[in-house]
Amino acid sequence: MTDSVFEGLNRPIAEMMETQRSIRRLTDRPVDHSIVRRCIELGLKAPTGSNGQNWEFIVVRDAEIKARFARQYRRAWPLYRRTIDSSTPSNARMLDAVQQQIDHFESIPVIVVACLAGGRPTGPYVAKSSYYGSIYPTVQNILLAARSLDLGASLITLPLWSARRSRRILGLPRSVRPACLIALGWPAGRYGPTTRRPVDDVIHLDRWRP
């Protein structure tokens, strides 16, 4: 693997944030481990509650393991799909892309399962918030690193529908909780700008104003 593969990591961060989105349609071109490793390494620069650094990442390439997660995803998806309004064009496109990913789940080149080790999501509200809040900054860093490298990535949770089964699939000890999956592969489509709510609609100065 030459260093030039990593040059994308020097691209302007705002442009990468503007164009990072779920890329669910992937080719079956293999993804070198050094690329996955670098994305995770950059992910680790993110904050964690009390600087616990209590993440663990399982890098899955094994076909049988992917197939077992695919089974969970296929079980969960029809239940979840019903909650999404398919009448808007953007939702309809998203639902198609999800269905396509589910149909081809076993061919995803690499799946990174982001896990939290130790602790429990219990106790006061802030403890729960800090618990799961300790994985997603890392995950977003990984998504941005992937985007910079033009590597397709999507964050998914539904394949973890049963935490008990997910643990068994990966052989995780009870102290390790799978939080989400990041599917990685070279994109069949392209990255592009995302549509989001206007920023001034979501900012409240000093206190809540409806």
Ligand SMILES: Cc1cc2nc3c(=O)[nH]c(=O)nc-3n(C[C@H](O)[C@H](O)[C@H](O)COP(=O)(O)O)c2cc1C
């Ligand atoms: C916590 C979380 C869980 C998600 N779970 C799934 C999932 O199970 N399957 C899926 O296809 N997308 C999942 N997504 C991706 C969102 O659907 C997606 O980010 C959103 O529709 C915006 O689209 P974009 O990423 O293309 O901008 C999840 C996102 C988050 C933050």
